Amino acid sequence: MKLQFHYGNVLENQVGIQGLAEKEIIKGASRLKKIQQSLQKQREEKAVGFWDLPYQESLIQRIKDTAIHVREKFEYLVVLGIGGSSLGPNSLHQALAGPYYNYLPLSQREGPSVFFIDNVDPLLISGLNDVIELEKTLFVVITKSGGTAETLAQYSIARGWVEKELGKEQVPDHFVGITDPEKGLLREIINRENWLSFEVPPHVGGRFSLFSPVGLFSAACAGIDIEELAQGGRDMDQESRRLDNIFDNIPYLNALIHYLLYQKGKDISVMMPYTNALYGVADWYRQLWAESLGKKLNLQGEAVYTGQTPVKALGATDQHSQLQLYIEGPADKVITFIRVNNFSKDEKMPPLEPENSETDYLSNAHISELLHAECQATQTALTRNQRPNCLFELKELNPYLLGQLYYALQVQTVVTGGLLGINPFDQPGVEEGKKATKRIMRHKKGK
């Protein structure tokens, strides 16, 4: 079972001058070997750590063992984290746990209900305590550096609740930490109070941490097969090493397509899955693409102000919101669809009464058929209007194919960084805001 990728609708024989010639792709591919070598070197030198995450089999086993215990003991799992500490696990949960997971009675789901608290929103945080029972709640605190202000803020409040209601000595039983193995405030707390914890390995950035405990722990607690997920990652890693035919290497090909189209003025990269289950993946991709590629300086230190803007859209819903713009507006977009062929549940549409010629085609069809037809129709409409688009196709929603997709998008991103000549692993632009926040808070306190 393999992730499929269809790129025909980015070619100029489909979308005219807005698209790419095959020979352009082949010519562009000549740069890829060198980029691959450079990435391989970083990997071997352990300067970049995400590559090998899916291979940590004993860690995966340890997470699975811990999850069994969590699923026995807790009814609520609350993930405290922001950015890369939330988007990965949240998207995985949305993709595989189903849209009504938290609403099902405990007996009908695989584990505790799961809440991702990914903001310092007063209503989001204080309302939580009204809908969980603290004695049955496990808080998972995720911050790579161990010092993320928003996450520590959330943690301080949750800890306050636990101390007040259950007593200070209960804290280590209700908190798990996922952070740097040695450094940072969270690690200090973990060591001092002997919490259960997992590590984000050094040289793994937040947005590349999905295959680490950051992504795996809450997934395992919800009964998602993380071994299958990792297997998908490993298989995509192996596949993406082969560069003999660019058209067979999904992430390198899609990196090149996006790079070449960006050079032609496609400043916006839309990801549009045709299922609510994968809308979170589009959100995860949004961070990966924006934060990795949105850079002022290239590797030579020259100001380039580069980066395609990622946009998430949802099919079929956004046909009634964004499609008008995508079809008739400026020719500044490349659209990546994601389609799932088979769903684990489906419904047949009973005939409407009265029925008319506008609706008879719905009678006795499955809802999935309508969704697939809309996906195909949207691709066709965009293509006829010379809007380049490509498609990831998954046979079904399962952890193995998801693992391939997540890993492929990570590789695609770093290869695009190579083509742009920038460093995809830093985020220098956000430091200023962090410092300013601190200054404003201190000023208010008169410090």
Place this chain on the structure above:
Amino acid sequence: MKLQFHYGNVLENQVGIQGLAEKEIIKGASRLKKIQQSLQKQREEKAVGFWDLPYQESLIQRIKDTAIHVREKFEYLVVLGIGGSSLGPNSLHQALAGPYYNYLPLSQREGPSVFFIDNVDPLLISGLNDVIELEKTLFVVITKSGGTAETLAQYSIARGWVEKELGKEQVPDHFVGITDPEKGLLREIINRENWLSFEVPPHVGGRFSLFSPVGLFSAACAGIDIEELAQGGRDMDQESRRLDNIFDNIPYLNALIHYLLYQKGKDISVMMPYTNALYGVADWYRQLWAESLGKKLNLQGEAVYTGQTPVKALGATDQHSQLQLYIEGPADKVITFIRVNNFSKDEKMPPLEPENSETDYLSNAHISELLHAECQATQTALTRNQRPNCLFELKELNPYLLGQLYYALQVQTVVTGGLLGINPFDQPGVEEGKKATKRIMRHKKGK
């Protein structure tokens, strides 16, 4: 209590050549009088119907009366609709019902739990029946035309459930319709079976229907004060009629700012509320802006392929996802922040143990203070990097201020349409896809 708008950070004295000179704004404003006259003419001729929706006081009373009955009788409200039939009511619910509304016990909330089914996703639709009790469920079917394929598909399935479980004769007790007063399949069903129903007046497009029963009915059922919402709309309508000083007219000013910045290459309009409660408003705006302004032809029939791409972002969350790109990437964005000053709930952060100089500023501060500081810091960082940004400020989350905001954004959109010289009320680009969907479905059936 008034909606506040701050535009200082779009001016060139703050963001240099990426911004606007005051005299540019004043000069541009000379076009606005004529646009206003033209809009006023459409309004008087009833060619465009959204303007007067907040003035329908007897309708609002009827909706409130019906809602009392619904809140007594039903525990689940399921809204079936897509695009403008869902984004408005959904955003209003998110803004005012709180993030955990559906999780609270019935006794602790104002009405039935509310589900918005806004897609033809097999998992989203078939999973619903596992978490509602049909005998306590009211389905609200919303389609302006009465023939939207996705909504009729959802309806046919929900009706099938009700017929099977409760009997065909129970259908009129469990369905409410909101649609055209005379035309379309849904109106035909309503009339034949004597359903309770409300009207979307003619000449009110889906994306402009928030102040009609489309937006008001589910809100009233969840206990939201729709009279206050309408009052906010009416007051903003009155305010936005005065054009003597452009700087006092929020929607006309922001239309002009967006138009002038679009001329200067700001191809992307980001809306970034600093609270999860208003993320839905950003999604609603996304449809309003994209579908109204994304047009191939201008009013003279010339091909212009115009339209800023709207993007939704969430503060503070997306500081850890999109901000790097907004600060260091291409200078192609104008950002609209929304800030809420006071929240109905808040939490104080207990001091961390151990505490260090990186975190001491959090101790004993409220979570809202951190959120506000981050909003301010982000504005400052963007401004220092010459990225134009503006801010809507709400004293609190209440229906009256929300009414002002929704109405202002509608006026802003149609005025921008006037400046661009296009028709903001049609969506010709999406017809092709609808036809193609039908063709594909028929082909599959061998018809």
